[in-house]
Amino acid sequence: MGLAAELRGFLPIQSAGLLTRPVDLIIARRLAESLRADGAAYGHPRGPRRTLSDLLVFRLDGAAQAPVLVKHPRSSRAAVSLAGECEAVRRLAHEESLGTWRRLLPVVEECRLEGPLPLVVESWLPGVEGDTLLQRSPRLARSVTLSGLDAIRELHRATGRREEVTSRVGDWVEPRLTVLAEEVRWCRRGQGAEAMTVLRDRLVRGLAGRKLLVAWTHGDFHPGNVLVTRRSGELCGVIDWAGALPDGPAVLDQYTFVLTMRHQLEGRQFGQVVADVVRRASLLPEDRRVLAEAGATASDPEGETTFTLLTWLWHVAGNVAKSARYGRSQRWVADNIVPVLSEVGSGGMP
Numbered sequence: 001m002g003l004a005a006e007l008r009g010f011l012p013i014q015s016a017g018l019l020t021r022p023v024d025l026i027i028a029r030r031l032a033e034s035l036r037a038d039g040a041a042y043g044h045p046r047g048p049r050r051t052l053s054d055l056l057v058f059r060l061d062g063a064a065q066a067p068v069l070v071k072h073p074r075s076s077r078a079a080v081s082l083a084g085e086c087e088a089v090r091r092l093a094h095e096e097s098l099g100t101w102r103r104l105l106p107v108v109e110e111c112r113l114e115g116p117l118p119l120v121v122e123s124w125l126p127g128v129e130g131d132t133l134l135q136r137s138p139r140l141a142r143s144v145t146l147s148g149l150d151a152i153r154e155l156h157r158a159t160g161r162r163e164e165v166t167s168r169v170g171d172w173v174e175p176r177l178t179v180l181a182e183e184v185r186w187c188r189r190g191q192g193a194e195a196m197t198v199l200r201d202r203l204v205r206g207l208a209g210r211k212l213l214v215a216w217t218h219g220d221f222h223p224g225n226v227l228v229t230r231r232s233g234e235l236c237g238v239i240d241w242a243g244a245l246p247d248g249p250a251v252l253d254q255y256t257f258v259l260t261m262r263h264q265l266e267g268r269q270f271g272q273v274v275a276d277v278v279r280r281a282s283l284l285p286e287d288r289r290v291l292a293e294a295g296a297t298a299s300d301p302e303g304e305t306t307f308t309l310l311t312w313l314w315h316v317a318g319n320v321a322k323s324a325r326y327g328r329s330q331r332w333v334a335d336n337i338v339p340v341l342s343e344v345g346s347g348g349m350p
Contacts, residue, residue: 024048028058031072034117035060035110045070053242053322054078059124067124068109072117079113081242081322082120086111088244089122092216097158104151104238125237127227131264134223140233141265147235148226148257149294152218156250160215165249166208172249172310173203176317183320183327184337192338195345199309202344206306217248220318222260243318254296255311258287271336274312278343281305312340 028045048058056072073079086108093102106122113120130144165172177200186192218225220243227237259277262284263270277283283291283304291297297304316336320327327333 020050021048024050024056027056027072028070031070031117031119032060034119035070035121050074052325053081053319054325055082069106069122069124071120071122073113073119075323077322077324079118082118083111083113084244085240085242086120088241091246092241092244095159095216098155099158101151101154101158104236105241106237106239125227125239127236128230130223130226130228130233130235132224133228133230133233134264137233138265141261143233144223144226144228144235145257145261145290146293147228147233148221148223149254149290149296151226151235151238152221152253152257153294156213156215156217156253159246160213160250162211163214165210165212165214168214168247168249169204169207172207173200173313176313179317179321180313180337183324184333185327186333186337187341191345192341195341199313199341199344203306203310203313206302207310210303213250214247215250217245217250218253219243219245219248219314221253221256223257223264224260242322243314249310251296251307252311252314254291254294255307256315258283258290259308259311260315262287269335269339270315271312271339274308275339275343277308278305278340283308309340309344 025045025048028048032045043061045058045060048056050056054073054075055078056074058070059067060070061067071082073082089105089108092098092105093107095102104125106125108120108122110119110121112118130148134141134144177196180187181193181196184192187196218238218241220240221238225238225240226235227239228235259273260270262268263273266273281304282288282301288297288304316326
């Protein structure tokens, strides 16, 4: 590894800034021209920006058409992620049981991921991203949380069924442990590898025999992936369905939202928030109350920690799968992987 790469590993992961904007605008214009060649009469790209998951995204407004959101993958991983999102959104659009809930979904208008200019075109949904609103108006945190949890519970109820999940635990756990072991060097050796083994055993033991709601699960349901109204924080859209599954653990979405909300409001890394739950062997009382209102509390103390660890595993594995930058960032690993696995590997049990 070169010195420059080594130094980058200690910097926080950030989306590209001012230096890349001229290049991003050129690429966005080329993408817009390719759509125009297909018969779409769109105007100039608005607000092109790079995301942490290796996407270039921008808005296109048309004189005779509704605005759309264009997503351009900047890596093979991002292309795979976009393909998964297109499939999930299209399947959900045909879920008759969802009824009017489908208004919260983007509509995939084009999914073109082959060739020199791969892209996905989605309908433009109203609202502002929840995490952006909370930075401006943290007083709306409770409103955003309750609105988000109510909406995702509707999805779960419409598509789910309660079942004993022992046979599903391997599918929920093993692929994500494999991703961490492959992408994060610290997880492959010494203390990290030992803690990964403990984590696997703890999740298998903690989930086996439980009856849970198995349903369409977003998989990364946090404030940044919901659109809300500016004044009240009421949810009006759900985005980024790349990690969605038709038979996931519904409780995962609710825990993800509550734990990432705490991460955002307290300004601490997500891994540090989760490590605190593992250390205490319980959620904070206020988080437990919110989850109780959403019908997602565990019936036993061990369940809270088990669901928290499963949530953490899906979140961090999803990040490193979407972008190699996460696994290469020593700082991100130190803030989000090491604290949790260190607590798990310390031998403390609920």
